[in-house]
Amino acid sequence: MAALGRSMVAAEKLGPAAVGMIVAAAKESFGPRRGAEWAAWCRDELSLKNANYRCHLVQVGNMLNGLRKNQCFIKQYRTLIGMNLDNLLAIARIPATQLIAFLSHHPAIGEFDRGAVRAAVAAWLEEEPKERPEQPSLPGFDDALDTFSRLDSGALREAVCDPQKAAHSLRAGIGLLGAALAYELNQTAPDTGTLQMTRAALLAEAHKIEQRLAEFGELE
Secondary structure: OHHHHHHHOOOOOOOHHHHHHHHHHHHHHHOHHHHHHHHHHHHHHHOOOOHHHHHHHHHHHHHHHHHHOOHHHHHHHHHHHOOOHHHHHHHOOOOHHHHHHHHHHOOOHHHOOHHHHHHHHHHHOOOOOOOOOOOOOOOOHHHHHHHHHOOOHHHHHHHOOOHHHHHHHHHHHHHHHHHHHHHHHOOOOOOHHHHHHHHHHHHHHHHHHHHHHHHOOOOO
């Protein structure tokens, strides 16, 4: 089990769907009486320290593992595997007995943005859809965010291919990061798992910057 975690979790390279499937399969392997050992394994092998986040991943993983085990549902499984965590969690609210019918009713759901996924789930569950707050100062922000959240890091690196794009991307990225951190840090109970992963990623990038600056004698 430890080897599975170490070999598969270049976790920053895996999407939430893949990590969720690993975590859910591991929980099943440990069994109901070894929950504490499973949680420790998640912390040690996958650096998943936040209990709520682990629960979300298990929800998603159980849904996907259930589809993958049945060859009849591979098409639906492939539809979901590339989706972001928010959308997967929304779909995981659909009862397992209704999931195939829901996905058959929405064959293009993998292309839906976050609002459309939530609306589709709410309609299926016969819930009143929640109104999306308007953002007159940032028209199109939610749609743009959904688009970028679906891009992998390799595609983004290829797209940022000249100094102007790099400068624009850096300004936009710093602005988004600052806004996201401000939101999380101001919560009464911030998601410590997210903050820990963000801190680790920022420290790693800061180290790379320091190395490059040192090459030019610019490190203060």
